Amino acid sequence: MTVSEPLDFTTYFNVINNQLTSTSQTRHGVNPANTQPNPPVPVSTQDDLDKAVKSARAAFKSWSKTSFDERRKALLAWADAIDANADGFAKTLTMEQGKPLTQATVEVGLTGIWTRGLSSIEIKGNVIEETDDRKVIQRYTPMGVVGAIVPWNYPVLLAVGKIVSAVYTGNTVIVKPSPFTPYCDLKLVELATRFFPPGVVQCLSGDDSLGPMVTEHPGIDKISFTGSIITGKRVMASCARTLKRVTLELGGNDPAIICEDVDIDTIIPKIGNLSYLCSSQICMMIKRLYVHEKIYDEFLDKLVTFVKTLKVGEGTESDVFFGPVQNEMQFKKAKDLFSSITTENLKAALGGSIESSPGYFIHPTIIDNPPELSRVVQEEAFAPILPIMKWSDEDDVVERANALETGLGSSVWSKDFERATRIADQLQSGSVWVNNHFDLLPTAPFGGHKQSGLGVEWGLTGLLGYCNSQTQWLKKSF
Incomplete structure (x- = not known):
């Protein structure tokens, strides 16, 4: 498959280690405008998740050492490819989500703005003290494997925002779409295989059992979740078992x-x-x-x-x-x-x-x-x-x-x-x-107060939520 070859929007697969895979059991979403079935998608098992986590952890070793420029280059190429397939993404989004084609086209178009905007943000360390004898630095290091749990209302833009935030900061990411809207997210990650090394960006489709598997998995270091308040509380409780880092963007009124x-x-x-x-x-x-x-x-x-x-x-x-x-x-x-x-x-x-x-x-x-x-x-x-x-x-x-x-x-x-x-x-x-x-704006942080969330997405603050803070004490002599 060439980089410029158009995506086929008729079949849908999991993406594990840059391989398109299916499962013995499949399911399908429905078109909410007529309740007719959409194409079949995989129902991922614990074994599928384990394979994806293993691949993500292996890929993290090298991806975390790449430069911001290298990551940005891959992200921008991916954004260009999304733009080239925008018509297919918009039609698929309307099929699975139900929003009018005009609104779907706007959502798909925003992915390029978000990818380019987020990857333009500079993440610099802070020099806290510098003397002749020592230097104290705060730096930001990648966390590891990110689980990106995407909702059904804006499945394209919110998936891209999580993917870009994760991989630009040097992490690897496993995307879990909503069971109601898995189609565009599977295709986004299938397209990403053309631009990222195996294991860096993966996607698993599943039923309601997959989310808890992701939040409980000991090999996943951070969860980025967008969804309802009641589910967000369950996500946070599940993440507490392994003290995962977590960002929650929840409901509002x-x-x-x-x-x-x-x-x-x-x-x-x-x-x-x-x-x-x-x-x-x-x-x-x-x-x-x-x-x-x-x-x-x-x-x-x-x-x-x-x-x-x-x-x-x-x-x-x-x-x-x-x-x-x-x-x-x-x-x-x-x-x-x-x-x-x-x-x-x-x-x-x-x-x-x-x-x-x-x-x-x-x-x-x-x-x-x-x-x-x-x-x-x-x-x-x-x-x-x-x-x-x-x-x-x-x-x-x-x-x-x-x-x-x-x-x-x-x-x-x-x-x-x-x-x-x-x-x-x-x-x-x-x-x-x-x-x-x-x-x-991709460069402005977005999040909630009170029960509307924990932490923020986007902007410099949002990107730092995908990093560990590390303080280095560099003494020049004993």
């Missing part, structure tokens, strides 16, 4: 505070998109909207009008904004949350029920001023249901925004930049935006 001085017509399209992108299946979407009471009625009416213009349908159809929810499990959770609209006597300004369809489709819903303790406010829906609440007092709305145990992102919207910044400074979340939401 992001508040957005809209002040009374905003230009409503200008921000409505932004708020609509930033609340419902990927059918609200993004951890740092706007999920609680606090609108000042002076503009509440007008804002609500115009938001409903705008959201009604957004098309619901299969991701392959033109002009679709809302694809299906990704899987049956999440669909059932959303249906249960929707039942609270009736049981709690909430008022739906838009939507409010789930229509029957061949796939996991949920039409956008807006809940008009529900009580703060209602389930639609307290719980992260991960589905297109948005509560909008009134506020009048600044201290009160900050307290309400900070009240939950999540703290991933939050935003403030106002023409008064000084006021917006003053409010933003009080918000308890890993990312805070003023007059926007969901801005991200």
Whole structure:
């Protein structure tokens, strides 16, 4: 297979030691738009994982000694190859995840930006003391084998972010995709075999039993996990048995505070998109909207009008904004949350029920001023249901925004930049935006406060999370 040969997106294999392998047992994901089966993928066993770990540990011995320039060169060549296969990746992503093809194309395109951005960051040691007699240095060394556990909502970009962070810092990595979305990740790593030595980048597809095998394996030194809070707690408990290093990027329930001085017509399209992108299946979407009471009625009416213009349908159809929810499990959770609209006597300004369809489709819903303790406010829906609440007092709305145990992102919207910044400074979340939401850069760290995570990904701080800190005491004479 030549470096420039296009990928075949019809068959899917594990990648162990740069070899494409399958297993005696296979399974398949489903297309969430029509629930039809996607192609078969391997169901990895403990033996498959052991082989991958053995290969990764062997490869680490030499890969950890390569220079940043060598690693960067391999990563950039891989990024170019992803770009060359972008059409196949985007179509496969829509097939397995359900997001519209336009949004899938954007996600695939971001992988190049993330690869080039992360690998441009310089990781330097610190000279703590230097005298005629000795030198004290803090340096950063690779950890070993990284287990990268990837979620189903952004399986391409989040896999690439973990792979780049691991291998650029001199580690080897074993990718474990979500059982719901294994296809693109298997192909990303199959493509990586053209640019990295055997054992450096590997991928194992599996069922629900594979994740615990990865987190418990004594030959894996670090886990990078993105997913739900409840699963993140299990990952952390499992990693504690071998004192693995761990980075957790977990769920959020992001508040957005809209002040009374905003230009409503200008921000409505932004708020609509930033609340419902990927059918609200993004951890740092706007999920609680606090609108000042002076503009509440007008804002609500115009938001409903705008959201009604957004098309619901299969991701392959033109002009679709809302694809299906990704899987049956999440669909059932959303249906249960929707039942609270009736049981709690909430008022739906838009939507409010789930229509029957061949796939996991949920039409956008807006809940008009529900009580703060209602389930639609307290719980992260991960589905297109948005509560909008009134506020009048600044201290009160900050307290309400900070009240939950999540703290991933939050935003403030106002023409008064000084006021917006003053409010933003009080918000308890890993990312805070003023007059926007969901801005991200590969060079800026991203993570959560409280139960929204542990550590950060991306940026220099994120890369250092894939390194051990080592202090060297270099005395020039006895």
